[in-house]
Amino acid sequence: MARKRLLLIIPPQKGLLKGFATGIVSLAEYLALKENEIDTYIEILDYSLFGADEVKINSLDYANIENLIVGVTTTTASYQSALYVAKNFKRSNANCTVIFGGHHASADPENILRSHLGVVDYVITGEGEIAIYEFIKDFPVVENSSNLVYLKDDKIIRNKIAPFLSEADLDLISLSYKETELYGYSGKFDTITYVSARGCPLKCSFCAVANQKIRTKNFHQIKDDIRKLLLLGFNTIAMEDNFFAHSSTRTFELCKKLESLQKETSPFKWDCQTRVESLKSPYIIKAMENAGCYAAYLGVEALNFEHLTYLGKTKNPDRYLDLLFNIVIPNMLNSEVDCFINLQLGIPGSNGSHHKQTMDSLQRIGFMAKEKNKLITVFPMLHVVYPGTKHYTDGIHTKAFTSNVFEFFTKWEIDQTNLYSWLGENFAHGTGGIPQGILNTEQLKANSFQIVPERILEIQNQLSEIRHTDGIKVFEYKPFIT
Ligand code: B12
Ligand code: SF4
Numbered sequence: 001m002a003r004k005r006l007l008l009i010i011p012p013q014k015g016l017l018k019g020f021a022t023g024i025v026s027l028a029e030y031l032a033l034k035e036n037e038i039d040t041y042i043e044i045l046d047y048s049l050f051g052a053d054e055v056k057i058n059s060l061d062y063a064n065i066e067n068l069i070v071g072v073t074t075t076t077a078s079y080q081s082a083l084y085v086a087k088n089f090k091r092s093n094a095n096c097t098v099i100f101g102g103h104h105a106s107a108d109p110e111n112i113l114r115s116h117l118g119v120v121d122y123v124i125t126g127e128g129e130i131a132i133y134e135f136i137k138d139f140p141v142v143e144n145s146s147n148l149v150y151l152k153d154d155k156i157i158r159n160k161i162a163p164f165l166s167e168a169d170l171d172l173i174s175l176s177y178k179e180t181e182l183y184g185y186s187g188k189f190d191t192i193t194y195v196s197a198r199g200c201p202l203k204c205s206f207c208a209v210a211n212q213k214i215r216t217k218n219f220h221q222i223k224d225d226i227r228k229l230l231l232l233g234f235n236t237i238a239m240e241d242n243f244f245a246h247s248s249t250r251t252f253e254l255c256k257k258l259e260s261l262q263k264e265t266s267p268f269k270w271d272c273q274t275r276v277e278s279l280k281s282p283y284i285i286k287a288m289e290n291a292g293c294y295a296a297y298l299g300v301e302a303l304n305f306e307h308l309t310y311l312g313k314t315k316n317p318d319r320y321l322d323l324l325f326n327i328v329i330p331n332m333l334n335s336e337v338d339c340f341i342n343l344q345l346g347i348p349g350s351n352g353s354h355h356k357q358t359m360d361s362l363q364r365i366g367f368m369a370k371e372k373n374k375l376i377t378v379f380p381m382l383h384v385v386y387p388g389t390k391h392y393t394d395g396i397h398t399k400a401f402t403s404n405v406f407e408f409f410t411k412w413e414i415d416q417t418n419l420y421s422w423l424g425e426n427f428a429h430g431t432g433g434i435p436q437g438i439l440n441t442e443q444l445k446a447n448s449f450q451i452v453p454e455r456i457l458e459i460q461n462q463l464s465e466i467r468h469t470d471g472i473k474v475f476e477y478k479p480f481i482t
Contacts, residue, residue, distance in 0.1 A: 002066035004040040006031070006136060007089075009072045010048045011081040012055060015424045016431060018185035018482050020048055021073045022193050022240070023102060023128065029173045030129035031136065038136045040069075048185070049482060052084060059088040068093055069139065071124075071132065073102040076386055077432030079410045086119050097121050099135070101128045103208050104406070104432070107388025109149040110156050111404045123149045127198075129173070130162040164215060170198070171221040175228060189480050191238035191271065192229055196222050196254070200242035202275075204301075205312035205390035206344075206383065209242055216250065219257045226258070230265050237270040244272035244296075251284055258291035271295040271340070276324050282331040295338035297379065300324065304357035307347050312390060321361070329365050333372045340377045340475075343466075344429070345459050346437035347383040355462060359469070366471030375473045378466055380426055382459070384433025391436075401434060401444050408447040409434055419451060425478045426463065 008028055010021045024044060031042055047055055062068055070089045074082035082105075086098045101124040105112060109123035124131045124147050131147035138144055146162030165173075175194075187193035199212035217225070229237060245251040262268065269292045276298050279285055288296065302308045308317035332339040347354075362378070369376045385391045387406055396403050410432060413420060423430040436444070438455040467474045 004067045005065055006040050006042045006069045007045055009045045009085055011078050011085045012047045012050050013078050013482050015420050016077050016482055017188055018480050019187045020046055024073050025176050026173055027128050027132050029176050031133060033172055034133050040136050055085055056088050059092040063092045068096040070096050071099045074100055074104045076104040079104045080414050090119055099124055108406055111407055113151050115407045125149060127164055129165055167215050170215060171218050175225055187238045191236045192234035193240050194237050195240050197241040208386040208388055214246055219254060223257050223261050230268055235268040239270055239272040244274040245278035248284055252287050255287035255291035262292055268292055269294040273297040275299055276328055279328045280323055285331050285335045285337055289336045293337050295340050297340040300341045301344050303361035304354050333369060333374055340379060342379050342381055344381045344383045345462055346435060348437045362469050362472055366469045370471035377473045377475050379428055379475045381429035382427040382435055383437050384430055384435050386433045402447055412449050424481050
């Protein structure tokens with residue numbers, strides 16, 4: 001039997017934010033640790049900067065390879081592109097085995113397998129390292145592979161769930177940035193992506209990564225990883241932990257380590273994503289500033305009571321807003337850490353009163369920023385529904401859409417050239433998910449999609465109003481799209 005060969009593929013991502021898929025690198029690095037047990041040749045194919053023709057041509061190189069396993073990562077936004085990759089590899093080599101993994105596949109395996117028989121053979125859900133290791137080790141026997149979902153005699157089989165990687169395991173997974181030439185772009189907005197902790201225990205209704213225990217890397221490992229990034233020439237790091245400052249003890253300790261690292265190496269700066277509540281202490285912000293943090297993205301998401309409730313962002317919206325306006329923003333404005341705010345537009349049922357409350361709040365914080373000669377940057381998001389979220393389950397229960405809506409919607413969306421560009425250029429969270437607030441609700445129920453032009457106009461006007469607010473800057477995504 002020929003040696004197994006595993007391709008780990010990042011599909012083309014035209015119209016989406018630049019940056020390679022860190023998850024794929026992590027899988028390859030974990031498998032490298034198990035090299036002796038799997039006897040498999042592993043290759044990463046990064047098509048993130050390529051177009052359809054290149055995929056077609058490149059897949060022919062694998063036409064005669066035996067024992068070929070093709071693993072494709074997919075978000076909802078890159079789902080159609082992932083299917084395109086899979087179809088081309090199957091066409092070139094009918095005997096290859098295709099596995100999908102990543103956020104979209106993890107949340108919608110049954111629809112994917114049923115809708116793409118003969119194209120997608122398996123889905124690995126959730127964290128992929130242990131699962132792909134078990135799959136490769138035992139392949140072609142699959143019964144004992146964790147996190148595996150597949151069809152057998154028209155029945156969906158879901159194998160046992162693998163434990164999460166331990167914190168010790170996370171430390172063992174190195175960064176393979178040494179092969180930077182393999183990867184298109186290093187991270188969002190000219191940064192390098194770095195994940196120091198996985199998971200988020202909270203349950204925001206719109207979020208695709210909610211409800212998972214946080215596991216962190218060891219401080220020494222983080223220091224070593226960052227040292228490595230600096231040696232490779234990257235000096236602006238995006239800490240893409242879901243909830244960076246979840247623990248004040250850890251944040252203080254980590255910042256102390258990063259501060260000491262600043263003295264040992266060339267200077268570097270970093271940003272992070274965190275929740276409003278985690279920055280209530282000015283000492284935390286100070287510690288982050290001393291450690292080189294230049295900006296924190298606050299997942300504020302909404303600036304009025306009803307929207308915050310709808311998004312499941314907080315149980316007490318009044319206290320949340322009070323904390324934001326009276327403590328967190330003033331403290332940030334007194335520091336060198338820039339205040340970046342994620343804000344969702346197009347929330348279903350939005351009305352003039354919601355918008356007025358949002359604008360009043362923005363004017364208030366803009367005024368505070370202006371008084372300090374600063375700007376607060378708003379990162380607009382469009383409210384969309386992703387699979388696996390509470391909003392998705394709610395939508396099915398209320399019959400707002402069917403459970404296989406993504407099969408239809410993602411296919412429809414990629415052909416809507418103007419809409420696709422509008423989404424990519426104006427919002428980070430937008431492409432791929434169902435933009436419930438701008439679609440005709442009756443048609444959506446029947447997997448048919450029609451944009452309500454007045455809604456788009458309304459959102460355009462809101463964006464323009466936000467852009468013209470003193471002390472507020474709206475981030476422009478356009479230069480950072482593939
Ligand atoms: C860093 C980041 C980016 C970076 C890098 C993208 C990437 N694909 O890694 C950039 C800036 C490029 C980016 C872009 C986008 N992003 Co982004 N991003 C993230 C973020 C914050 C961290 C990702 C990460 O590194 N995680 C750590 C790694 C180790 O985990 P992982 O990627 O999930 O991979 C693991 C498993 O999923 C699985 N796995 C993954 N792929 C595969 C493949 C196989 C074969 C197998 C077996 C397993 C497997 O195993 C991996 C290791 O355990 C996540 C939130 C999150 N926590 O995941 C959002 C997130 C992935 N992004 C999201 C979105 C919406 C986008 C964009 C659409 C934004 C836009 N409008 O352009 C684009 C899409 C780009 C694309 N290629 O599809 C959503 C996706 C939701 C969804 N259902 O699709 C997320 C979940 C944010 C959120 N909470 O909603 N993003
Ligand atoms: S939006 Fe942020 S805080 Fe809420 S569940 Fe997702 S990662 Fe956690």
